[in-house]
Amino acid sequence: MVNEGRGGPEAAKKNRGGFTKVPNAILEKLAKTDLSIGELRLCLFVVRKTCGFHKAGDALAVSVMAEGTGLTKRAVRAILSRLRNRRLLLCQPSQIRWKGTLLNQYSINKNIDTWLPKARNGGAGVNGGAVRGERPCQKGVNGGAPTKERTKEITKERESLMEKDSGELHQTLVGYWCNHYEQKLGVAYDYREGKEGSHLKEMLKIFGEERLRLMIDAFMDSQDAWIRENGGYTIAVFRTQANKIAQSLAQGHASVESFMTVIPREL
Numbered sequence: 001m002v003n004e005g006r007g008g009p010e011a012a013k014k015n016r017g018g019f020t021k022v023p024n025a026i027l028e029k030l031a032k033t034d035l036s037i038g039e040l041r042l043c044l045f046v047v048r049k050t051c052g053f054h055k056a057g058d059a060l061a062v063s064v065m066a067e068g069t070g071l072t073k074r075a076v077r078a079i080l081s082r083l084r085n086r087r088l089l090l091c092q093p094s095q096i097r098w099k100g101t102l103l104n105q106y107s108i109n110k111n112i113d114t115w116l117p118k119a120r121n122g123g124a125g126v127n128g129g130a131v132r133g134e135r136p137c138q139k140g141v142n143g144g145a146p147t148k149e150r151t152k153e154i155t156k157e158r159e160s161l162m163e164k165d166s167g168e169l170h171q172t173l174v175g176y177w178c179n180h181y182e183q184k185l186g187v188a189y190d191y192r193e194g195k196e197g198s199h200l201k202e203m204l205k206i207f208g209e210e211r212l213r214l215m216i217d218a219f220m221d222s223q224d225a226w227i228r229e230n231g232g233y234t235i236a237v238f239r240t241q242a243n244k245i246a247q248s249l250a251q252g253h254a255s256v257e258s259f260m261t262v263i264p265r266e267l
Helices: 008-015 024-032 037-053 062-069 073-085 148-185 195-221 225-231 235-240 242-250
Strands: 058-060 089-098 101-108
Touching (some): 024 037, 037 062, 037 073, 037 101, 062 073, 089 148, 195 235, 235 242
Antiparallel strands (some): 058 101, 089 101
16 A cells, blocks of 8 residues: 555645646656756746646746746746757747736747757856856766767757747847837837847847847846936947947846946947
8 A cells, every 4th residue: 555645645635636748758858858957947847837738838927937946037048048049948929918028938849859959168158157046967967078070060050050040039039129128118119120130130140149138138227327318228229338248247247337338429
């Protein structure tokens, strides 16, 4: 007879209450995939919110994912970017709002053959390594670093993926910018695809999605007087400060004010 443990049969029955039907292939693939603890937590959370409710995808706020995984919001944003780049998670815009912000819909990519391996030439966060709020994975999980040939293959796979998804990433970042602007100022952002679109595409190519999202967060959090009263929270102003913001984040500055120096007035 199975020992029901403390609380007796009723407590045991309550704890066995619900189940999440997950395809065996996904569980087996997750078990073999080189993931940090934070990445695995987030994958399992998305599985719970989708497969657990018999849904193909779910619109999830970063704050909800942070609460559900025990990670910081910054860590969640960074991990989401990595999991999307590796094709473990799929993301598309939704029409659902959370505290005034349009949410993205997330799901596990069930086409597991398209999942990409972890890149070895970088890592989590802006500087490489784990971002704050996430425990780094241990070295040697898969038997050490890949060969030079395999490293080249991985690089080509990632470059091919980025080229294929560049349009999708661009549109996602446009939505990310507009949502942050509306959340901060309470009005819709008048986005112009021409010059502003070129600025975002250029910065996406230079900094990558993960770092660019963190830079947008930092810029929108700025209380710089000149920006508020003259320049405005525009993509054009953001572009002039992009290198300073990236450098400041890389150096671990706690405040965005540390890099918001004098901005050119000729914009």
